[in-house]
Amino acid sequence: MIPLATMKMDPLSIWYRLCYTLWSPFYDLLVLWFAGWRRRSINLAELQPGERVLIVGAGTGLDLKFIAPGVHITAIDVTPAMLWRLRRRAHRLGREVDARVMDGQALDFPNGSFDVVVLHLILAVIPDPVRCAREVARVLRPGGRAVVMDKFLADDRPVPLILRLVNPVLKSLGTNVNRQLGPILEGSGLRIVRQDSAGPGGFLKIILLRKE
Ligand SMILES: C[S@@+](CC[C@H](N)C(=O)[O-])C[C@H]1O[C@@H](n2cnc3c(N)ncnc32)[C@H](O)[C@@H]1O
Numbered sequence: 001m002i003p004l005a006t007m008k009m010d011p012l013s014i015w016y017r018l019c020y021t022l023w024s025p026f027y028d029l030l031v032l033w034f035a036g037w038r039r040r041s042i043n044l045a046e047l048q049p050g051e052r053v054l055i056v057g058a059g060t061g062l063d064l065k066f067i068a069p070g071v072h073i074t075a076i077d078v079t080p081a082m083l084w085r086l087r088r089r090a091h092r093l094g095r096e097v098d099a100r101v102m103d104g105q106a107l108d109f110p111n112g113s114f115d116v117v118v119l120h121l122i123l124a125v126i127p128d129p130v131r132c133a134r135e136v137a138r139v140l141r142p143g144g145r146a147v148v149m150d151k152f153l154a155d156d157r158p159v160p161l162i163l164r165l166v167n168p169v170l171k172s173l174g175t176n177v178n179r180q181l182g183p184i185l186e187g188s189g190l191r192i193v194r195q196d197s198a199g200p201g202g203f204l205k206i207i208l209l210r211k212e
Helices: 011-023 032-044 080-093 129-139 161-173 181-185
Strands: 052-056 072-077 097-101 114-120 140-151 190-198 204-211
Touching (some): 032 204, 114 129, 181 190
């Protein structure tokens, strides 16, 4: 783990750290309604006892209760206040979690360190999702899986004007509504195995990826 004070971060990630520090006391309430979709997404990974899972942008640890016992969990996030809540949750659930402050665009793990990566509500947040996807592919073992739950636009349609207009405001609050998964994955070595839509109007995508 890189010590907080010496961690190099882009200005937007520093801003997001501040935003999510402010969001952290209310965060669980804001995303309460995603619980069923989290479970669905994690089930897609078919985690086996003994496997090593990495949660990128793990937030307050709302995914932890859906991960089967016997799986080794590592969780990273750029916001210490979110990880503080994650550690408390892990303690309550009796789960051992290696939780570290880290940038999801520059993962401090050797190649092939994990069997599964969880990417819930992070690819639409993180400043450079292309870099993040490449890092995820790098730290996955060959044949490893990643599960994604996030809001993406269709790859084959232009971003609607209204979303282009509101995105700068939402981006300043900590998320984006103009992202498409295809360009994010291009050249990453991660292949879509399954993709489902969920939520009102199918705004949410639940995706299983495999490292080639
Ligand atoms: C919308 S929350 C999602 C949290 C969690 N994955 C969930 O499903 O509830 C986005 C998280 O991404 C984190 N984040 C933002 N930029 C990041 C970065 N560059 N690297 C790692 N985490 C980041 C934020 O601190 C925040 O906890």
